[in-house]
Amino acid sequence: MSNTSYLIRGARPLGAAPADLLIVDGLIAALGAEAAAHAAAGGATVIDARGQIMLPGMVDLHTHLREPGREDAETVETGTRAAAKGGFTAVHAMANSNPVADTAGVVEQVWSLGKRSGWVDVRPVGAVTVGLAGERLSELGAMADSRARVRVFSDDGICVHDPVLMRRALEYVKAFDGVIAQHAQEPRLTEDAQMNEGEVSAVLGLVGWPAVAEEAIIARDVLLAQHVDSRLHICHVSTAGSVDIIRWAKERGIKVTAEVTPHHLLLTEELVRSYDPVYKVNPPLRREADVMALRAALADGTIDVIGTDHAPHPSEAKECEWAQAAMGMTGLETALSVVQHTMIETGMISWADFARITSTTPAAIGLLADQGRPIAVGEPANLVFVDADARWIVDPYAMATKGRNSPFKGLELPGKVVSTFFHGHPTVLDGELNTPVPTNGDL
């Protein structure tokens, strides 16, 4: 047996009874009693995972890696290190880089940088429109046919506002089973918007971002998706009204999926009273009632997945006045803990549900063959091992991401990623980054 064998002892698959697991050459080779027997013969590296929960590696549909163009904020290398540390084995890199990921060339560049880094699968998201300008469709087919095999398309950060363009995009990507991930934000209703519109914005004198600006676009787009029978994905749902519309659409069989960010499951607009730009994000933090509706929707399946919307920024983009600050928060390294805190510890979902919303379903939406797979013999060993009983205090300066803009700074959270296995290789061991999967130079 080669040195790419690992015998992981005593972890609980999805929180069930403890079992041993043998990984050989990137695949799950054996489970249970058989694993130990096989390993004894081959000298596998033994890892004690007693007390830990074994889950399929997490898949993020919504990550900003910033490269190319904003390497001061993040690079594919630093962003994917953060992803591995957070328990992810695949991330979708959003298209709002510079240049925008709107051609086969740019998506292949991002994809190859991901391959070279070797921490997680990097799946580029292609821009829906050229330069995110909302005027002409990008070369969606070329991106789909490229080595990056793009299946998720989004102008995230900007709403595809033109209804005709949105309709055409939804129709066109059917040719390769793509999905349009919409950033639902009616632009005219949110001009100069700084935070959620309501009682707090009225007191703070900040221009409000009304919930209806999100809900109006979602309502329109689910009807468009129904009309052309296409796959629509709603990015970072943030309001109770949006949940109602998505629930309505799903009841009618419309092919809509939706994501919620960890920060929208925990934080409310009350934090904006500090004027600390670390809480500035798009869509904005909403009311307590919205947070509760989002949690309920995630629990009942109306919202399908967690998307981190990991948005690292250099410190100068946040150490300034609220109005001048960039929108966005980091999230890859806190996602698991925040979801455990808000959804599992509250009894709203199980660890099996966690696997569904952080791995199986996002992998299915992005059509990732090797991710979100069951923990079974013969499957790729993309796995994460979690100490659910651990508690830790969030320190942005101890994170692998370049971004220090974590809204959870100083907060005590449950759950630590102890190890992450990416195609059978431990990218994280004992809670610390190990080594990436060695590249074979096939770029």
Added chain:
Amino acid sequence: MKHLLSTLDLSRADAIRILDIAEEMAAVGHREVKKLPALRGRTVVNLFFEDSTRTRISFEAAAKRLSADVINFAAKGSSVSKGESLKDTAQTLEAIGADAVVIRHWASGAPARLAATDWIDAPVINAGDGTHEHPTQALLDAFTLRTHWAKVRGIQSSGTDLTGMRVSIVGDILHSRVARSNLWLLRTLGAEVTMVAPPTLLPVGSGSWPCKISYDLDATLAAGTDAVMMLRVQGERMHAAFFPNAREYSRRWGFDDARLATLDAADSAATIIMHPGPMNRGLEISSGAADSPRSTVLAQVSNGVAVRMAVLYLLLSGDQQRPAGN
């Protein structure tokens, strides 16, 4: 009180203390030598990221009457226009040795941000931030109102509040930092407040504010009010149609000569008309109203210096001594 950022967190006791000290400061303005030695050797920086000659001069006069050194820093044409951040600017002021920073900023929350960070240690005084607050304007308005209210009731104003007074704040509430600061302070001092505006110029969420909301100025005047605070229509902040045109706005929400005549006919002798300035004559207020005996516009300007002296004195000297003591 380390900073003055907002009237929302100003206690009744603190507010009355500021107004009482402002009364003593106002007396200084009537002396032949309008100066106190209280802040001799201290440096006050007026840090203005937004043009405001009136407020800057008022703070400058206040600081100088207390014998402080004053540095005026206008962002326009400075290193700020070359891209310097608020953080760097603040740290420069700290290094220079500023003892207090009076900041006017176009962004809501900028003074609060400055006060919350470790960029600077000096007291921060909010001289107006975006559409958030303008606490010294509210204090000078309260000073003006208290003087009037005491006169109406035939009592000394010192130590009193505004309990029972009815104040109507009229106009562009949405964009007004003055309206917000006034509402919190007037409520703290016991006044009843009515906000009068077109629905488009009331912020979403203002329904929960501790005041009455009205769209009808005439009905508000008919119901009786002790003070009408007219707000400037902030055309420079309006990128959308908030009302059809100036004529319609003026007709429905402007304090025009006809409304002045109605007030006079009703013999509402005690009702005063206020405006924080600068005024759009003919839009939110007519010249007849602005220049009438009911108008307190110039008294407000004058009271502004006294109130700002009180604030600077309290923040820089604490309560160690009475400011105007002999």
